Every structure is written in C-alpha cells, then in structure tokens.
Amino acid sequence: MNTIINDILVFKTNLASEEALDSIRPILDDHPQIMRWNVDHWDIDKVLRVVTNSLAPHTVIEMVRQAGFVCEELPD
C-alpha cells in the first residue's frame, strides 16, 4: 500500500554546485508528480530527496541522468 512515508525517495548524486542545482531545478520543480524535493548539500553524497506519491525511483534516476548528472538510489 502506498503511503506518503513510503513516498520519500532518496538518491546519491553529484549535484554539488549551485549551477548543478540551477540546471536540475526546472525539471524537478515543474514535474507534476513531484511534490517537493531538496538536495542535502552538507552531505558527501549530495543526497537528493524527492517527495512523490507516484514516481518510481528509476524514473527520477532517468530524469537526473538525462540532465547530465550522476544519480543512483541509496540502499535501504
């Protein structure tokens, strides 16, 4: 059963700089199925956290990769 707690996806990325964030921002901001997202810039893995109730992890990975960045799922 899908619940919101289950719908927080986290990924290891290389979104380290402001420029990187700027280029990914419109893609994630405008995505209708992404409610909220942020990158923990303090963390070494530049963790991307996405709140969604319908996207599968691989869809997010694909989106970020197509924008030219590294993105892989953090192991649960």
Add this chain to the structure above:
Amino acid sequence: MSCSSAIVVETTFLEIERTPEIAPMEHLRQFAIACATKKKTPKMFLSKRLFIYLCLMRPRDEGKEKAIRKKAMELIVLTGFDGLSMHKLARVAGVSVATIYIYYKDREDLILSLCKEETIRMTEATLKGFDPSMPFREGLKNQWKNRAAFWLQNPVEAQFLERMRHSPYQDKTLLFLKKDFIVAMRTFVTNAIKRKELANVPLEIYWCVAYAPLYQLVKYHMDGTSLPGSGHFALTDKIMNKTLDLVLKGLTP
C-alpha cells in the same frame, strides 16, 4: 490525495511529531486505527483525508528514531558539526542512510529538530518548582539545583545545546527558547532588584556572577578533575551550597 494536500499532510505531521506537547504521530495513528476498527469517524481530524492517511501510515519505529537522535547528538558533541555526516550517523545508529532521510529533509533539518526538542526539555527541567516571585535566595538555589541536575542527568544533550549556542545556528537556537522561560527569568531578576535582594546591575553581569560559577563546577565534575594537581573532583551538595553562599553574598546590594 492531491499534491498540495499531501504536502500539507506531510509537513503537518512531521511538525506534530516533533512537538512533544502534542501526542506523537504514532499515538494518532493507533487512535485512527482504533476508530476505523469500530467503524467510527473521529471528529478530531480536519478531514477524511487525514484520517485515511493515518490509517494507511506505516507504523513508526520509535526505537530507530531515538537511536538516530541520540547518536547524532553524541557525534556532534564528540566531533563537532563537521563530524556529523549522514553516513557516519547511519552506521553508528544502525540504520540505513535512506531511513534517516525519511525522518529528516537534510542535515540542518535534523540538527534544528534536535535543538528544538532538547531546548524544550531543558526549559521544562529548569522551571521545575520555580516561581519568579520566590525570594531571591530560594529562587537561585532552585535554579542551581535544576540546572545542575539537567547537566548531570543529560550530559550529551546539555553539551549539544551548549555547542548550538556557540555555533552559526545561534540565532535559530534562541528562537526555540520559550517565551515563558525568558519572561520567568527576567521577572525573577526584576522582582529581586525591587525587593533590594539583588544588586541592580546589567543582566550580563548578573548572569556571570549568578550562574557561571555553577557551570564551571559542573564542568569540573564532568571532567572528574579541576585545577592541575588537585586530583579527583566530584560536585557535592556541600560544595554547591558553599559556592552559592559566596555568589549570594556577591549579588546582595
């Protein structure tokens, strides 16, 4: 559930969960499940959506969350803010990195949430049995007891809060101090000055004389030793009362 309402729900519940005065989310969930089993819609929820959300919620693992919080504070106390990485934290708390990000948006979110909870605990402990209208001598004695007890019973939490106050988060830390705490402490001082039980000095001077000796004794106690060559040190009631007497002498007009 629509996007916007889901955001509200998520934000609201994370907030509720972090506010110790409100029943923890797990309690709400159990309550909702109980209502659902009895086929009764509870009136306390804002909407049917929230109710359904609670019923579908994954039971929260409080043990895991506690371990994350405790270990995060230990890491910060031992290694500073830079020493706190989600990886290290996950390893020492025995959870996955992904689990930490379920509870917290990012590192700062975790740090501020810890700070808020511990500040509330600290102020509650400090106000125990305290009344701003107390005679100065009695009130300060109560404060010494309460403050020493909080430090000795919660060394990690107390040192964590101390670090927060001397960090770039200082401004945010002060925001978590409840107004009634600040008002109680100020009223206590104003009353004492009015009754001529306390010298009329600026607050900084008052605070340094009134509390710095206590915190130094507590630090000696936690180190287990005081000045070089003086051997083992333990804070006893006798030492505390003797110091407090001297402090009161100094503060009397």
